[in-house]
Amino acid sequence: MIICYHKSMIRMNHLYKTYLKTWPALKNVNLEIDRGEFVFLTGPSGAGKTTFLEVIYLEELPTRGELYLFGEKISKYTHKKRALIRQKMGVVFQNFKLLFYKTAYENLELAANVVGFSPQKAHKRILEVLNQMKLSHKINTPIYQLSGGEQQRVAIARALVTSPDLILADEPTGNLDPAISKSIIKVLEQINARGTTVIMATHDYDLVNEYSYRKLHVSKGKIYE
Amino acid sequence: MNKVFYLIKSAFSNMYHHRKVAFSLVLSLIILISANLFLLMMHNNLQNVLEVFNKNLRIELILKKDINNEDIKKNINNIKNNNLISVEEIVVNDAAENLKNFVNSSEIIEKIYPLLDKNPLPATIAIKINFNKISIENIDRFIDKIDNNTISTIIYPKEWFNKSLKIAKWSEYIAYGLIGLFFVLTYILWIHIFKVSLFSVKKEIEIMEIVGGTKTYIKTPFVIETFIYAVISFLISLGIMKYIYVGADKLFNKILFLTGEQILYAFVLTVLITLLGTEKAIGKFFKK
Ligand SMILES: Nc1ncnc2c1ncn2[C@@H]1O[C@H](COP(=O)(O)OP(=O)(O)OP(=O)(O)O)[C@@H](O)[C@H]1O
Ligand SMILES: [Mg+2]
Numbered sequence: 366m367i368i369c370y371h372k373s374m375i376r377m378n379h380l381y382k383t384y385l386k387t388w389p390a391l392k393n394v395n396l397e398i399d400r401g402e403f404v405f406l407t408g409p410s411g412a413g414k415t416t417f418l419e420v421i422y423l424e425e426l427p428t429r430g431e432l433y434l435f436g437e438k439i440s441k442y443t444h445k446k447r448a449l450i451r452q453k454m455g456v457v458f459q460n461f462k463l464l465f466y467k468t469a470y471e472n473l474e475l476a477a478n479v480v481g482f483s484p485q486k487a488h489k490r491i492l493e494v495l496n497q498m499k500l501s502h503k504i505n506t507p508i509y510q511l512s513g514g515e516q517q518r519v520a521i522a523r524a525l526v527t528s529p530d531l532i533l534a535d536e537p538t539g540n541l542d543p544a545i546s547k548s549i550i551k552v553l554e555q556i557n558a559r560g561t562t563v564i565m566a567t568h569d570y571d572l573v574n575e576y577s578y579r580k581l582h583v584s585k586g587k588i589y590e
Numbered sequence: 591m592n593k594v595f596y597l598i599k600s601a602f603s604n605m606y607h608h609r610k611v612a613f614s615l616v617l618s619l620i621i622l623i624s625a626n627l628f629l630l631m632m633h634n635n636l637q638n639v640l641e642v643f644n645k646n647l648r649i650e651l652i653l654k655k656d657i658n659n660e661d662i663k664k665n666i667n668n669i670k671n672n673n674l675i676s677v678e679e680i681v682v683n684d685a686a687e688n689l690k691n692f693v694n695s696s697e698i699i700e701k702i703y704p705l706l707d708k709n710p711l712p713a714t715i716a717i718k719i720n721f722n723k724i725s726i727e728n729i730d731r732f733i734d735k736i737d738n739n740t741i742s743t744i745i746y747p748k749e750w751f752n753k754s755l756k757i758a759k760w761s762e763y764i765a766y767g768l769i770g771l772f773f774v775l776t777y778i779l780w781i782h783i784f785k786v787s788l789f790s791v792k793k794e795i796e797i798m799e800i801v802g803g804t805k806t807y808i809k810t811p812f813v814i815e816t817f818i819y820a821v822i823s824f825l826i827s828l829g830i831m832k833y834i835y836v837g838a839d840k841l842f843n844k845i846l847f848l849t850g851e852q853i854l855y856a857f858v859l860t861v862l863i864t865l866l867g868t869e870k871a872i873g874k875f876f877k878k
Contacts, residue, residue, distance in 0.1 A: 424800075444876065445804050452802035462797055475794070476801040478596045523801070 373436055374400045374562045380430030382416055390416040392586040403557045405573045406566040408583030414566040415459055418533045422456050423447045452480045455524030457534040461516055465509045469500060469519045473526045480527045494522040497552055513540040534565040546572055601814035604791060611787040619823035622776040623860055626769055627831045633765040634846040640754055641721045649746040651715040661740045662713060669717060674732040675725035679718040685709050726755045773863055780867035788875055795875045809872055816868040820861045
């Protein structure tokens, strides 16, 4: 077996994403994000933050340009290839994408099983991340009975449960009060300290300015350092 | 191993979640499979029906006058040893016997027959054949084969045989055509009903895709579920057929059930078709 270690986690060269008949959502993006980085993605609503993350987790194909993930050029890929790449990522969606009639535990279990955790390992890990997200008391509560902020934390927990190499968080603090927002970032920092790359999109400039991490600003589809 | 266990568990959980749709899935499958097995059973018994109609049909050989017993024996052996049709019974009447029968048939003849100085009647051989498709198909060749210079005439209801053969053939085509049609119907119906059942887990499929589930992984629980439905429906349909069979057997005798081979083929085909249908139905839920 050849073990490849690429310092670069994400690389984009002249990348464009244009939705049908609309103004390009991403325009000529050139950037590199290394392993272990913590990156904030800021920008106004409609700037293209979600699109940027969607291109990375292969939900949307770039219209033009090159994309490298984990040091590998991504051009055409099969469903399986995409699935295997996604297994290395944890995504927190802006709209959560949780199963409303399942419990917090079951939502996390689904993700843990997909990547092949044994029931024991899954169980241990699920309790661990739910505890990290301060949801230990809501383990067996169905999602629809949780508050918006609690749902958001379940969404974050699901992204963490598989211990991925890359975390993409789209407005993970959107529904949270400042104190909890900070505690969420603290958790992401802890994970980042163990080597996981974190990309977090937000339009909360005040929050971002409290940290000295790399900041990418998105404006009308263009990305500025 | 853990994965397999989890996939089976989620198959049962899916079944529980859309149990109402599951009921109609199984019910429609039972109806279609039963219809098919019933057709197959009917087809098996077609032979019986034709046999009843043709019970008294026979081939009559009128031998030439003045032949000896050796010739009759030769003819009988000839008939017995053919490999074209299966003979059920051979009845030989020698000339004297035929005369006796003829004389006994009417009082007038009984009175005038002493005027004859010589028996004018020949010996005859009546052949009753086992009525089946192969025998009827081969009948012309059989007659060519047994014909020889000791036989003056061969009488058999050629038209009737041809007609029965046609009926048998067409019934077979129709039966197989209908069976094929029902399997196609099963396939189409299965795709649509299964798709409906999938709507209840649409979001789950979407999320499994997003967290990195491969197609095989996502499909497996549904494949297991489909297999379970197919087996249950098939067994119930087979039960229904057995019930019908027992009832019909009381009314008519000598009714045939399905052969082991037919049951096996029907089972394999049912499983195959439902699995293909499921595969097709899930395909629509994947992005790209
Ligand atoms: N599926 C789509 N089809 C067409 N246009 C789209 C689609 N998704 C996004 N867009 C457009 O692309 C642009 C960027 O959208 P995007 O969702 O990336 O913004 P965003 O920065 O995440 O905004 P927000 O902060 O409100 O979430 C918008 O103008 C949007 O209308
Ligand atoms: Mg967005």
